[in-house]
Amino acid sequence: MNGLIRFWVVWKARNREFLRDRASMAWNILLPLLIVFGFSMAYTGDGPAQYRVGLYGTVAEGIDPLGDLPHIRRVPVTDLDAAIVKVERHQLDLLLDVPGGRYWVNRDSPHGEMLARALEAVRQPPPVRQQVSGAAVRYAHWLLPGILAMNMMFSCLFGVGYVVVRYRKNGVLKRFKATPLTAFEFLTAQLLSRLWLTLSITTGVFTLAWFLLDVPLRGNPLALFTVYACGAMALICLGLIVAARLSSQELADGLLNLITWPMMFLSGVWFSNEGLHPWLQRLAELLPLTHVTEAARAIMFDGAGFAAVAPHLAALLAMAAVFLLVGARSFRWE
Amino acid sequence: MSAPLLEARALIKDYGAKRAVNGVSFCVEPGRCFGLLGPNGAGKTTTVEMLEGITAPSGGTILFRGAPVGPDYRQEIGLMFQSTALQDFLTVREALDTFGHLYRRRAAFDELVRHCALEDFLDQYANTLSGGQRQRVLLAIALANRPALLFLDEPTTGLDPQARRRFWELIRDIKAGGSTIVLTTHYLEEAHALCDEIAIMDHGRIIAQGRPATLLADHFDESVLILPPDQAPALARAGIATQETLHGLEIATREVNATLRRLLEVDADLSGLRIRTATLEDLFLELTGRELRG
Numbered sequence: 001m002n003g004l005i006r007f008w009v010v011w012k013a014r015n016r017e018f019l020r021d022r023a024s025m026a027w028n029i030l031l032p033l034l035i036v037f038g039f040s041m042a043y044t045g046d047g048p049a050q051y052r053v054g055l056y057g058t059v060a061e062g063i064d065p066l067g068d069l070p071h072i073r074r075v076p077v078t079d080l081d082a083a084i085v086k087v088e089r090h091q092l093d094l095l096l097d098v099p100g101g102r103y104w105v106n107r108d109s110p111h112g113e114m115l116a117r118a119l120e121a122v123r124q125p126p127p128v129r130q131q132v133s134g135a136a137v138r139y140a141h142w143l144l145p146g147i148l149a150m151n152m153m154f155s156c157l158f159g160v161g162y163v164v165v166r167y168r169k170n171g172v173l174k175r176f177k178a179t180p181l182t183a184f185e186f187l188t189a190q191l192l193s194r195l196w197l198t199l200s201i202t203t204g205v206f207t208l209a210w211f212l213l214d215v216p217l218r219g220n221p222l223a224l225f226t227v228y229a230c231g232a233m234a235l236i237c238l239g240l241i242v243a244a245r246l247s248s249q250e251l252a253d254g255l256l257n258l259i260t261w262p263m264m265f266l267s268g269v270w271f272s273n274e275g276l277h278p279w280l281q282r283l284a285e286l287l288p289l290t291h292v293t294e295a296a297r298a299i300m301f302d303g304a305g306f307a308a309v310a311p312h313l314a315a316l317l318a319m320a321a322v323f324l325l326v327g328a329r330s331f332r333w334e
Numbered sequence: 335m336s337a338p339l340l341e342a343r344a345l346i347k348d349y350g351a352k353r354a355v356n357g358v359s360f361c362v363e364p365g366r367c368f369g370l371l372g373p374n375g376a377g378k379t380t381t382v383e384m385l386e387g388i389t390a391p392s393g394g395t396i397l398f399r400g401a402p403v404g405p406d407y408r409q410e411i412g413l414m415f416q417s418t419a420l421q422d423f424l425t426v427r428e429a430l431d432t433f434g435h436l437y438r439r440r441a442a443f444d445e446l447v448r449h450c451a452l453e454d455f456l457d458q459y460a461n462t463l464s465g466g467q468r469q470r471v472l473l474a475i476a477l478a479n480r481p482a483l484l485f486l487d488e489p490t491t492g493l494d495p496q497a498r499r500r501f502w503e504l505i506r507d508i509k510a511g512g513s514t515i516v517l518t519t520h521y522l523e524e525a526h527a528l529c530d531e532i533a534i535m536d537h538g539r540i541i542a543q544g545r546p547a548t549l550l551a552d553h554f555d556e557s558v559l560i561l562p563p564d565q566a567p568a569l570a571r572a573g574i575a576t577q578e579t580l581h582g583l584e585i586a587t588r589e590v591n592a593t594l595r596r597l598l599e600v601d602a603d604l605s606g607l608r609i610r611t612a613t614l615e616d617l618f619l620e621l622t623g624r625e626l627r628g
Binding site: 002005006008009010012013014016017020021167170171174175176177178179180181334 | 388405408411413417419422423428429432435436437438
């Protein structure tokens with residue numbers, strides 16, 4: 001009971017500290033909104049300057065399966081199923097299976113229909129039409145899950161890692177150490193305070209974007225919340241490793257940047273990881289942000305449920321457990 | 335003599351090959367103020383941190399109420415470090431409330447506020463307080479659990495003279511209430527004013543221990559005559575050994591009357607003469623030397 005009271009007062013104190021730090025609060029809420037709104041404005045136009053056609057299968061050298069059709073960007077694809085999903089999402093206007101003599105077009109895409117007619121005119125005999133459907137995923141919408149995850153990453157890593165190091169440097173930890181408060185109670189209060197604050201902000205920002213920008217949510221909202229909760233847990237525990245022993249804020253800052261910057265660019269926040277070198281793709285799978293981003297996109301745009309994102313959830317929970325074990329075992333008050 | 339509340343027995347602390355504390359032993363009796371003095375690097379902070387449970391000793395024993403300290407020891411002690419930051423954006427009221435709830439036994443909030451004179455800035459963020467206000471808040475936090483034993487580590491360092499004397503009054507009040515205090519300080523005047531017993535440490539050992547008056551009596555039987563610096567020629571004529579200090583030319587002597595007679599014989603001007611007895615500072619310098627420490 002005493003332990004619970006101690007946890008409660010430290011948790012409450014940390015919440016107050018965060019909620020009253022208006023600059024930090026505003027940054028946590030405004031950053032993701034600014035990015036998503038900014039991209040939303042930037043990508044509102046009359047459509048792409050070029051059409052995008054996916055080409056599947058080996059194409060003989062020197063022969064263009066699309067003849068001399070202009071204004072088309074030819075995109076080689078190796079995974080037919082993934083490419084069909086892109087046609088559904090309007091990320092490809094048309095997909096041509098060259099050896100199979102088939103093509104896929106989205107019946108809801110005006111660009112796709114135009115290209116289908118042009119293709120049937122230039123290829124004889126005309127390839128067999130396969131039809132899919134699905135609304136376009138705007139880039140700003142596609143960005144949202146990753147931006148939320150990225151914002152969460154900064155909040156969790158700096159909100160735990162940096163803050164605990166600051167506490168250590170200015171003597172707050174030493175003062176707590178001299179009380180009956182245990183390291184377990186202190187760390188749990190820090191972790192859970194950051195978890196609920198981060199999830200509240202993420203949920204708030206998502207709701208605002210969903211309401212104002214009409215962002216689709218085709219899957220289970222609870223599954224989406226669970227993905228972000230597991231992601232936040234993994235990232236907070238990663239922050240705990242940085243916080244475990246350091247007493248230099250400068251070094252903590254450097255280490256946190258070393259962790260956040262590669263994650264930001266390798267986890268598919270800004271662009272799909274498909275174009276990455278295979279070993280970089282494998283490396284990306286070790287990063288918690290990758291799992292959060294991929295699982296959230298699957299739920300929001302593909303209608304995935306708990307079962308479909310279970311591997312991502314399992315990976316995030318496993319990472320959280322490992323990080324927590326390492327961080328808690330190496331934690332020192334001073 | 336009552337049984338000691340706190341007892342240090344042959345405490346040792348090693349940092350690698352360096353022995354910071356080397357066999358320190360002393361007792362603190364209930365209701366007394368025990369002062370630990372020493373130059374920088376003498377080992378007093380390390381000693382106190384071992385007593386506070388912040389640092390584990392490399393050797394020796396710490397007894398509280400006659401038994402080795404255990405997990406409940408932290409419920410019984412209150413601490414005030416020389417420099418402690420409080421969490422940002424917490425008011426004084428919230429900081430007190432937070433620390434109060436970390437203990438099983440809590441001091442009455444209003445009493446604590448009144449006792450440490452915190453009324454005027456209770457709802458102010460702790461990081462916006464002046465030095466004196468801050469120290470009073472830290473003292474209130476140290477008292478939040480009505481501790482049986484209070485550790486004060488250089489509590490008035492950096493305070494202006496008014497704030498320092500106000501703080502002394504608080505400590506005297508706490509002492510009058512029956513609390514036991516372990517005080518470390520650089521201010522020998524502070525130790526003299528507050529402590530019932532002092533121990534002077536140097537090079538990791540206690541080199542003198544006892545009541546301040548007893549220690550002074552044991553080490554000094556001389557009075558000090560102080561004359562302005564312009565009396566140097568007269569003193570030279572009289573053949574009296576002097577030491578030049580910030581206060582003037584000091585003459586240490588057991589024979590005050592005879593020394594004064596001799597000074598009059600050589601026509602020394604005694605209008606600026608002052609006489610003082612030895613202080614803890616004299617004792618401190620005699621025991622630890624006058625060379626500058628790091």
